[in-house]
Amino acid sequence: MSVDNAAPKKSFFTPFNLIATMILIAGVVVSVMRFTGGLGAVTNLDQNNPWGIWIGFDLLCGVALAAGGYTTSAACYIFGLKKFHAGVRPAILTAFLGYALVVFALGYDVGRPWRLPYPIFVQQGTTSLLFEVGLCVMLYLTVLFIEFSPAALEWLGMRKIRNIVVKMTLALTIFGVVLSTLHQSSLGALFTIAPSKLHPLWYSQYLPLFFFVSSICAGMSMVIFEGTLSHKPMHHLMDAEYLDNHDGLILGFGKATSIVLFGYFAIKVIGLAYDNNWHYLTTGYGAWFMVEMLGFVALPSFLYAIGVRDRNITLIKWAAGLTVLGIVVNRFNISMVAFNYHLPAALRYFPSWGEITISLFVVTIGVVVFRFITTRMPIFFEHPDYKDEH
Amino acid sequence: MLRRTFLGLLGAAGASAALPKSAKAGGHEFQPHPDTHGVLFDATRCIGCRRCEKACNEVNDLPAPDKPFDDLSVLEQERRTTEKAYTVVNKYAGKGGPVFRKTQCNHCLEPACASACFVRAFKKLPNGAVVYDASVCVGCRYCMVACPFGIPAYEYDEPITPRVMKCTMCAPRLAEGKLPGCVEICPKEALVYGPREELIKVARERIRRFPERYLDHVYGEKEMGGTSWLYISGEPFSNIGLREDLGTKSAPELTAGALAAVPMVVGLWPVVLGGIWAVTQRNAKIANQERVMAVKDALTKAGSEAEKKLADELSKAEVANKRRIEVEVKKAVEEALSAKDDDAENNEEES
Ligand code: SF4
Ligand code: SF4
Numbered sequence: 001m002s003v004d005n006a007a008p009k010k011s012f013f014t015p016f017n018l019i020a021t022m023i024l025i026a027g028v029v030v031s032v033m034r035f036t037g038g039l040g041a042v043t044n045l046d047q048n049n050p051w052g053i054w055i056g057f058d059l060l061c062g063v064a065l066a067a068g069g070y071t072t073s074a075a076c077y078i079f080g081l082k083k084f085h086a087g088v089r090p091a092i093l094t095a096f097l098g099y100a101l102v103v104f105a106l107g108y109d110v111g112r113p114w115r116l117p118y119p120i121f122v123q124q125g126t127t128s129l130l131f132e133v134g135l136c137v138m139l140y141l142t143v144l145f146i147e148f149s150p151a152a153l154e155w156l157g158m159r160k161i162r163n164i165v166v167k168m169t170l171a172l173t174i175f176g177v178v179l180s181t182l183h184q185s186s187l188g189a190l191f192t193i194a195p196s197k198l199h200p201l202w203y204s205q206y207l208p209l210f211f212f213v214s215s216i217c218a219g220m221s222m223v224i225f226e227g228t229l230s231h232k233p234m235h236h237l238m239d240a241e242y243l244d245n246h247d248g249l250i251l252g253f254g255k256a257t258s259i260v261l262f263g264y265f266a267i268k269v270i271g272l273a274y275d276n277n278w279h280y281l282t283t284g285y286g287a288w289f290m291v292e293m294l295g296f297v298a299l300p301s302f303l304y305a306i307g308v309r310d311r312n313i314t315l316i317k318w319a320a321g322l323t324v325l326g327i328v329v330n331r332f333n334i335s336m337v338a339f340n341y342h343l344p345a346a347l348r349y350f351p352s353w354g355e356i357t358i359s360l361f362v363v364t365i366g367v368v369v370f371r372f373i374t375t376r377m378p379i380f381f382e383h384p385d386y387k388d389e390h
Numbered sequence: 391m392l393r394r395t396f397l398g399l400l401g402a403a404g405a406s407a408a409l410p411k412s413a414k415a416g417g418h419e420f421q422p423h424p425d426t427h428g429v430l431f432d433a434t435r436c437i438g439c440r441r442c443e444k445a446c447n448e449v450n451d452l453p454a455p456d457k458p459f460d461d462l463s464v465l466e467q468e469r470r471t472t473e474k475a476y477t478v479v480n481k482y483a484g485k486g487g488p489v490f491r492k493t494q495c496n497h498c499l500e501p502a503c504a505s506a507c508f509v510r511a512f513k514k515l516p517n518g519a520v521v522y523d524a525s526v527c528v529g530c531r532y533c534m535v536a537c538p539f540g541i542p543a544y545e546y547d548e549p550i551t552p553r554v555m556k557c558t559m560c561a562p563r564l565a566e567g568k569l570p571g572c573v574e575i576c577p578k579e580a581l582v583y584g585p586r587e588e589l590i591k592v593a594r595e596r597i598r599r600f601p602e603r604y605l606d607h608v609y610g611e612k613e614m615g616g617t618s619w620l621y622i623s624g625e626p627f628s629n630i631g632l633r634e635d636l637g638t639k640s641a642p643e644l645t646a647g648a649l650a651a652v653p654m655v656v657g658l659w660p661v662v663l664g665g666i667w668a669v670t671q672r673n674a675k676i677a678n679q680e681r682v683m684a685v686k687d688a689l690t691k692a693g694s695e696a697e698k699k700l701a702d703e704l705s706k707a708e709v710a711n712k713r714r715i716e717v718e719v720k721k722a723v724e725e726a727l728s729a730k731d732d733d734a735e736n737n738e739e740e741s
Contacts (some may be wrong), residue, residue, distance in 0.1 A: 023630055025598070030509065031481040035547055035549060036549055037547070038545070038546055038547045038548050038549040038552060039544075039546045039552070040546030040547040041547070041549075043546075044731060045443075045546060046471060046546070047471075047473075047534070047540075047544065048540060048626035050532075050534035050535055050544060051531065051535055068578070074663070077667070078663050078666055078667045078670070079666060079670055080667075080671065080674055081672030107647075108529050109530075110528050110529045110531075111527070111528065111529020111530075111531075111544070111548075111552035112527070112528055112529045112550075112551070112552070115509075115526070115527075115528045115529075116528060118509050118526055118528055119508040119528065122509065122526060123509045123510050123526050124508075124509075124510070125507050125508040125509050125511075126647070127504075127505045127508075127642060127645075128505065128506050128508040128532065129645055129648060129649065130506065130508040130530060130532045132652060133651075136507060159540050170667065174659075174660050174663050174664065174667075177395075177663055178656060178659045178660060178663075180651060181655050181659060182655055182656070185648070185651070186648065189645060189648035189649075190535075191530070192644050193502060193505070193536045193644050193645050194502075194535055194536060194649055195505055195637070195644065196469060196534070196538045196635065196636050196637075197538075197632060201562075205647060208648045208651065211736070254500045281596045342633075363405055375467035390491050
C-alpha cells in the first residue's frame with residue numbers, strides 16, 4: 001500500500017509539522033546542554049529531590065499509558081474477545097513505541113546511560129525493585145517488538161518469518177501479561193521503600209497492587225483515547241474491519257474500565273482504612289487526595305457506566321480522556337506532589353523548562369514515529385495479502 | 391527454550407535465596423555482623439566548632455567550602471550533606487541554649503541504599519561502614535530516594551562520570567587501623583568510635599548516670615532496623631533534626647512483600663491465563679460446534695422439506711394431469727357424440 005504516493009502532495013508547513021519541528025529543535029538544544037553540562041545544567045533536581053518529571057512523567061506515566069498493549073492483546077487472544085482484534089495492532093504499536101521512548105528518556109535521566117545494561121549483565125542487584133522493573137521492561141520491550149513485527153514483515157513482504165511469528169502469538173501474549181503485571185506493580189513498589197518520604201495518603205503497602213490495577217484502566221482508556229485521536233487524521237487508512245469494530249471495542253473497553261475503576265476506588269478505600277489514615281482527609285493534602293479519588297477515579301467510572309448504558313460513544317471518550325489525565329495526576333502525586341511532603345516549601349521540587357522540553361520532545365518523537373509507521377504499515381487495516389490468516 | 395531462560399531470569403529477580411551471602415541485604419532475617427563498629431554522638435557534648443567538618447574535608451580530599459570552616463555563621467541555616475560535604479553540623483534551639491548535631495551517613499545495619507541499588511554499588515562491610523563503588527553505578531539515584539535520612543548526594547554538574555557521594559565512615563582509614571577523621575579530631579569527645587554493642591552500653595551508662603541530662607533513648611539502636619551511628623541527647627530527637635517517625639522496620643523489610651510476590655506472579659499467572667485461554671478456546675469450540683450442528687440440522691430439515699415439496703408438486707402434477715386427461719376424454723366423447731348427431735341429421739336430410 002503506497003499510501004504516500006497516492007495521497008496528494010500536501011505542504012510541509014501544516015500546524016502540526018511546525019510545532020513538532022520547533023519542539024524537536026528545542027529538544028536537541030537541551031540534549032546538548034544535558035550531555036555536556038550534566039543534569040544540573042538543565043534540571044531542577046537537587047540532593048533532596050533526585051527524581052523529577054523525567055521519572056514521574058516519562059517513566060511512570062509512560063509505562064502506565066503504554067499498558068494498552070497487554071490489556072488489548074490479553075482481551076483478544078486470552079479472553080477470546082474477537083471484536084478487539086482490530087484494536088490489537090494499534091495498541092501493540094503504541095505500547096512498543098511507548099516503552100522504547102521510556103528507555104530513550106531514561107537515557108537523559110540516569111547519570112551514565114551507557115551503563116543501563118549493567119544491572120542485568122554486569123552485577124545484579126536482585127534485592128532492588130528497580131532491578132525488577134529494568135529486567136521486565138527489557139524483556140517486555142523485546143516481546144512487544146516481536147509482537148509488532150508481523151506488521152513490518154507484511155510491509156516488507158517476508159511471509160515465512162511473519163507466519164512463524166504469528167504462530168507464537170498466544171505464548172507472547174502470556175509472557176507479555178506476566179511481565180506487565182510485574183513491572184507495572186514494581187513501579188508502585190519502588191516507593192514502598194520510602195514510607196518516611198511519601199505522604200501517608202499515598203503511601204501504602206498495597207502500592208504495587210494500586211499501580212497494577214490502575215495500569216489496566218490506563219491501558220484501556222488510552223486505547224479508546226488514542227483511537228479517537230488517530231481516527232481523524234488516519235481515517236483514510238482504516239479498513240472496514242477496523243471501523244466496524246471500532247465502536248464495539250469502545251463499548252467493550254468502556255464497560256470493562258468502568259468496572260475496574262470502581263474496583264480501584266474500592267481497594268484504595270480499603271488501603272486507607274487498613275492504615276487508618278482517615279484523619280488526614282481533613283488536611284490540605286486530604287483535599288487534593290479527594291480531588292484525585294472523586295474527580296479522576298469515581299467520576300470517570302460513573303461516566304463510563306452511563307456512556308455504555310446509553311451507547312453514548314462521545315461520553316465514553318470523555319471518560320477515557322479523564323482517566324488518562326487521572327493516571328498522570330496519580331503518578332505525579334506519588335513521585336512529586338506527595339513525595340518529600342515533609343520538606344519546607346523552599347526545598348520542594350518543580351520541573352525546569354529544560355526538563356519539560358525534553359518530556360515534550362520525547363512525546364513528539366513518539367507521535368512522529370507513530371504517524372510514519374501507521375501511514376506505511378498495515379496497522380489500521382489488514383494487509384491485503386494476509387486477510388483472514390490469523 | 392525461550393520460556394525457560396525467561397522464567398529463570400525472572401526467578402532471579404525475586405529469589406533472594408540465589409544471592410551470595412554477602413549481599414543478603416534483601417533477606418528479612420538479616421543478622422548484623424557480630425563485631426560491627428560504629429560511632430556514638432553525644433549532643434550534650436558537641437559545641438558546634440565544625441572541626442569534624444574540616445577533618446572530613448581533608449581526609450576525603452573534598453573541594454574547599456565556600457566559607458572557611460572556622461566561620462560559624464553558616465550554622466544559622468540548617469544544611470544537609472552534599473557531594474562536597476559528607477558531614478555537616480547544624481545548630482538547633484534547645485531548652486537551655488543552642489544544641490548542635492552532626493549529620494552524616496548513619497551506616498544502617500541493613501542499608502536502604504544497598505537494598506535499593508540495582509547494581510549492588512553499595513556494600514555493608516563487616517566493620518560497619520557502608521561503602522560505594524562508582525565503577526558500576528548507573529546514576530539512577532534510587533539510593534537517594536530510598537535513604538530515610540536523605541544522605542547520599544549526587545554530582546549533578548558532572549556530565550560524564552557523576553558519582554553518588556556520602557560518608558564512608560572513613561573505611562580506608564579504618565582499614566589502616568586509624569580512627570574516622572571526625573572522631574579523631576573532636577575536641578570534646580562528642581564522638582566515640584567502637585564496637586556497636588559497646589557503644590550502646592556506653593550510651594546506656596551515660597543515661598543512667600545523668601538521667602536529668604539525657605532522654606532515655608539511644609537513637610539509631612532500633613530506628614530503620616538499627617544504624618551503626620548512635621545518638622544520645624537531652625533534646626527530643628525531632629528537635630535536633632532526627633525524625634522520630636521512621637519506625638523500626640529496615641528498608642529490606644519494607645520491600646520484602648513486593649519482592650516475594652514476584653515468583654508467585656511468574657508461577658501462577660501463566661497457569662491462570664492459560665486456563666482462561668483454554669476455557670475461552672473451549673467455549674469458542676463449543677459455540678463453533680453448535681453452529682456447525684445448527685447448520686447441519688437446518689440443512690437436513692431443508693432437505694426433507696424439499697422432498698416433501700417435490701412429492702407434493704408431483705402429486706399435484708398428477709392430479710392436474712388426470713384432470714387434463716379427463717377433460718380430453720370428455721371432449722373426445724362429446725365430439726364423438728356430436729358427430730353421431732350430425733350423421734343422423736344428414737341421413738334425415740337425405741331421406
Ligand atoms: S544512612 Fe542512608 S546512605 Fe547511609 S547507610 Fe543508611 S540508607 Fe545508606
Ligand atoms: S545511583 Fe548508583 S548507587 Fe544509587 S541506586 Fe543507582 S546505580 Fe545504585
